[in-house]
Amino acid sequence: MVKVVLLFCLGLVFLIKGGDWFVDGATGIAHRFHLSELLIGATVVSIGTTLPEVMVSATSAVSGHGEIAYGNAIGSIICNTALIAALTVAIRPGKVDRKALGLPVGFFFGAAALYTVVSYAFGYFSRYIGVALLLIFVAYMICTVKSMKSSSADCEVEITETDKKSSVVKEIALLIIGAALIAVGANLLVNNGTLIAEALGVPESVIALTFIALGTSLPELVTAITALAKGHGALSLGNVIGANLFNLVLVIGVSSTLAPFSIPQNSMLAGLNSSLVLEIPLMLFVMGLLTLPTLIRGKLSRAQGILLLILYAAFCVVQFTI
Numbered sequence: 001m002v003k004v005v006l007l008f009c010l011g012l013v014f015l016i017k018g019g020d021w022f023v024d025g026a027t028g029i030a031h032r033f034h035l036s037e038l039l040i041g042a043t044v045v046s047i048g049t050t051l052p053e054v055m056v057s058a059t060s061a062v063s064g065h066g067e068i069a070y071g072n073a074i075g076s077i078i079c080n081t082a083l084i085a086a087l088t089v090a091i092r093p094g095k096v097d098r099k100a101l102g103l104p105v106g107f108f109f110g111a112a113a114l115y116t117v118v119s120y121a122f123g124y125f126s127r128y129i130g131v132a133l134l135l136i137f138v139a140y141m142i143c144t145v146k147s148m149k150s151s152s153a154d155c156e157v158e159i160t161e162t163d164k165k166s167s168v169v170k171e172i173a174l175l176i177i178g179a180a181l182i183a184v185g186a187n188l189l190v191n192n193g194t195l196i197a198e199a200l201g202v203p204e205s206v207i208a209l210t211f212i213a214l215g216t217s218l219p220e221l222v223t224a225i226t227a228l229a230k231g232h233g234a235l236s237l238g239n240v241i242g243a244n245l246f247n248l249v250l251v252i253g254v255s256s257t258l259a260p261f262s263i264p265q266n267s268m269l270a271g272l273n274s275s276l277v278l279e280i281p282l283m284l285f286v287m288g289l290l291t292l293p294t295l296i297r298g299k300l301s302r303a304q305g306i307l308l309l310i311l312y313a314a315f316c317v318v319q320f321t322i
Helices: 002-032 037-062 066-091 098-121 127-149 161-165 168-200 204-216 218-229 233-258 274-297 302-319
Strands: none
Touching (some): 002 168, 002 218, 037 127, 066 218, 066 302, 098 274, 274 302
């Protein structure tokens, strides 16, 4: 068991470092093409920090563990919102650009509506649903690029001499090595996470919703802490919301396209599937609590962050009592 735990931890390390290098490489390449920082954060950085979830979930689905793919996506959204974003909001709330926030929030709730209907009406994510979610991802990327192209000139990226001299080869190498580490880390995490779940008698869906979800959300946490330290809490918020959208359209989209799966039935709450009575409603509620008041008032409040943190703590407690 010690070896299994060590390999599980090694998988987390590979995921974190791989995601870090991937983002560095992708950001360097994006800067080279004179894209705005906002565009980079809304697309490249969010995709980069979501890659661990994509790799873990796709690997899980293909290997016959669809409950990990499903649980990891929802668990990551809840973790991103009620823990990572909540921490930044509770520590340093601030104003946000409602116009910039509206696009990812609108796409998230649109994708969430499709996700919810499929979950409650069918309980099965077919290959067609996976393709539909991937098409939403493509539409979001197109709309984001168009939005950024029409944005004001003050969104331009300032290219320094250091940026100009940095090696394209190094950036590409970071991209490739980062992706490789993510792939290896995903395999280690899924394989050993499953063994740990079996040894402890804990349902795989619970492991996915807590430990694996938190582990694969660490790139978002690192990004959030870095942005907070530099006084850019709003950028962190945008990255979290973008990552949440990608968890629905990329993580579930890729997983169900490769290997369709049913909603797990092994966790029950009050005699009902916990996913339908707890996890999906909580996912929608915490995203609504984070974004809707912010869109209305144009700023975040410390009370939002504290309430979200309380909800996340309660969620973790419930997961280990059902």
